[in-house]
Amino acid sequence: MDRRNSHTSGGEGGGVPGGTVLAAGCVLWRRAPRDGRLEIALVHRPRYDDWSHPKGKLKRGEDALHCAIREVVEETGMGCAPGAALPTLHYVAKGRPKVVHYWAAEAIDDEPFVPNPEVDRLIWLPPAEARLRLTYDHDRTLVDALLEALRPLS
Template sequence: MGRRPVSSRDGVREIWSAGGVVYRRAGDSGLEVMLVARPRERLWALPKGKPEPGESIEQTALREVSEETGLQVAIDGSEPVGSIRYTYEVPGRPGRVYKVVHHYLMQPTGGDLERHDGEYDLVEWYDAHEACKRMTYPNERAIVERAIEALNGEEAAR
């Protein structure tokens, strides 16, 4: 995947964004996952966003997650835990948009949830399985399920 955020071909505009599955190990409950939410819109999701000029996918993921959650985070691993691909149309604009959203496993290294940028009403930790139940988008839920599986396998190997 190239590092350019936008390209066009055959009337299809291609864009990408990036974010993360922020997790922590938490006592008896095991694994917790960070979700961002707008409850009045019934939206629970993973933090993510669009690149700024010149940013790599990884830089975008780190910045967006930090802005939306208030946490400093580190990417855990070198490859995304999953990517979502979809096509949509923008009313009043010709052509379609093909979007790829890359999600990395991330761990918090500092920060404060109270310092999130306000794009979402809530930024909260959930038991990983509860997070999956709350999530609005099935494709993001599948990424969290993949992350849980990978992290539980890693724990079992210890």
């Protein structure tokens, strides 16, 4: 069994109080309606003024894959079909270690985006442009991982 799917949060959700923050997300992709080229969705979070992939903290008892899908819906308004597991990121945020599990996910409900308090903008970009727009280097590695995961589909 992939341990990524079995992680649950402890404490108050999202990790152990004062310990590691557990989170999950997706690198959301689609084929562009006009030309069929690969595009990646990026979200802008006004609280941090950054561009990233949809992600968020696990709720108490929630597995990482369910969290990742829930976060895509909450942050973009779209459903998705999860695919390959992508690299797990480990970094420090707000002085606490954070572990974020990621999956490749194809957008299946391309609904119009509605801004919300967490995410005020969503953009679809080709992979090279997505790499440039992403705020954090660790998020750029996920673009490369997505391309590798999708290679057999090309």
